[in-house]
Amino acid sequence: MNYMDYLKTQDFPLFWCGGCGNGAVLGAIVRSFAALCYSKEETVVVTGIGCWGKADDYVTTNSFHGTHGRALAFATGIKLANPKLQVVVLMGDGDGVTIGGNHFIHAARRNVDVTAILVNNYNYGMTGGQYSGSTPLNSITSTSRYGHIEEGFDICQLAIAAGAPFVARTSSDDPLAMQRFITAGLNKKGFSLIEVIAPCPTHFGKNNGMRNAADLMKWVKERSISVARAHTMNEEELALKLIMGILTDTEREDYGSKYSRVIAAAQEGRRDIK
């Protein structure tokens, strides 16, 4: 399959602003689908609400566009009801770790076999740039005009702490890393999270002294360090850094596989699932 087969090009141009990383993330996703020869009929793209939640408009696979923050909960039902489906969940930082934070940690803990691709733009882009659960301390947003007084989540650490077996972080200006991590996440049996850093140029960027895409790239680059380098740094040095790469990759039996043993036990009249 060609990656273009997964794109609804008739609905182009993309809805997103100039300088936004969402288009590049979408490109990495469809290239990953193509590389893995995904059938459109057996793939479901589940989205939440927000700028990134519009991504399902542009894919030719099955899609489910639900409510703000609940994409992982819809995806849980879809995957458990039909384990043959490839279920890919697209969320923003507001969606994934703010209003939907509860579903996020529980999907990771429950280890449902879905792949979550969370684009972190550090604010609520669609509604005008208000702060989200990932907005950094001191940032200016349309609801923190005096500077943001809350700390933002480290989304990857949150997923790891909740038990996600595969967690990786990259940025939207690294297409090769995006495709590599997304492919690895899709191949992972169990819950996988790929966080893509893509600061919102229209609101977060503009409000915080970044005039164009180049400024935003610079902002990300200054903060980015590799996993290997992070090992050599202390907590203080790591404070404002974004550790890029595969942060965890472990084996943990997923919910669906475990549940098939519950079914076997129930059908054989046993009370233990071994």
Add this chain to the structure above:
Amino acid sequence: MTLKKNIFAMGNEAITEGALAAGARFYAGYPITPSSEIAERSSIRLPQLGGMFVQMEDEIGSIAAVIGASAAGVKSYTATSGPGFSLMQENLGVAVMGEIPCVIVNVQRSGPSTGLATKPAQGDVMQAKWGTHGDHGIIALSPSSVQECYDLTIRAFNLAELYRTPVILLADEIIGHMREGYCPHLPKEIIERKKPLCANRDYKPYDFCGEENEIAPLAAFGSEYITRINGSGHDESGNACGRLDNADKFIRHYHEKFQKNRDDIIETKSFDLQDAEYAIITFGCSVRSGKAALKLARQKGIKVGLLQLVTIWPFPYEQVAKICEQVQGVVVPEMNLGQIQGEIRKVCPTHCSLWGINRVDSQMITPYEILAKLEEAAI
């Protein structure tokens, strides 16, 4: 062990067995009194039948998982009570707008808020209709016995599949926790959702025009068709659509698909209404009080009948209007402050008196309270 014809069981148990008999194979829920027996029994019974149970992190996630599983082709249900039903309202709208069949059991308890957590009420009548925002229709059925818990759960799934809609089984603590003999017979009819027959490329999951009952076929995720489910304003294909004429068409559809099929959806039961000069109109657990009052009143020579509203939404206005036309007065016992009575008022002619008997202290309305009102009226 002898083969028993009737099983002495709780309403909540019969609801679970009804769901399984209807072909449901997926449950997602969050524990809440007085509905938890449905979750507990489902967690044992579903895997025995190859189905799946998952206890979600909250009721928001529960109904989302139920909708997702149904979109993937598996008949799905959840059970909850007041506070949980409140949390479900936003995603209930996804099932309405996405036209995804599913069954939500609300075993009503005292409210508002946490209320009296273990005590009964019938206060969620209007919430069932209007709890999720925006104009739409919905189906709600209300059982008054353990047998009806079983039968109406099966019917709830059938209606959900036929009309591509969430269906609310509006039970209450009395009926859910009451034990009674019931027969878990094989369902007379099991309705499966209509699947598309068109060529793959022509399939549009929301193209209802010209379809039987105006309901478009629904292909499950993983079928040979591409299915796009959308809780935002969408066109026939499920693509996001901001056109105003399109919004008008679909929002009217979410309302009219129930209006056009009222005769099929609405079920009422009549008791001794033929010669009745007075009528008791009620639903759920209050039917039990009403039936007992009817017998007491008849013994005293008062000509009373009873209309049980099995379908609450769409509201049986025609059936109620016919009774109001016939009798001199209608008594409406309900464990709320007049939610059903208000609907009856819309169609009650001036010659017919309308009295409510309302309790919100979580005590069942006694037959004597209803009898007293009838005696007062008949003098």
Add this chain to the structure above:
Amino acid sequence: MKETWQVIFSGVGGQGLMLAGKLLGDAATGYEGKYAVMTSAYGVESRGTFAKSDCLISSSEIDYPEVLKPDVVIALAAVAYKKYAPLLAKGTVLLYDDSIEPLPSYAEQICLPLAKIAKEAGNPLGINLVSLGVLVQQTGIVQELSVINAIKDEFAGREKQIMLNLQSFQAGIRAKQI
């Protein structure tokens, strides 16, 4: 034969009041083709506070599911006895355990050492089943055999539980009124 029996099992949570009612209802509906309804009341706590189950057994359909005029009230704890003794009218039988301090009542009172009988029958927790045995023996509300069948169904596959509950029930059947 009486058309409808109205019975209340009362005491505190954890005494198996629901089980007693359930077995009675199951015996009636499952084995005698009768109608039965059972409702219960309890607090949010599972143990230790007032609880009751209302059972109606009838040869015809039962409309109202709560007991309005009890024929028999069984009180297994002082909190329940104190609640019912002053409320009951003539025509009701009030059966209670001899550990409870008696109060004046219009009801016909029967005091039996239910807890002691349960203990002697090898199951101190079986006071609910002992009282069910007394009820069945005194009233003939259902056949003894129907309850035995209901016990066997309830604890199917758990032989020890069946044995213990049968022993308690039958000890109640044998208990002589004092």
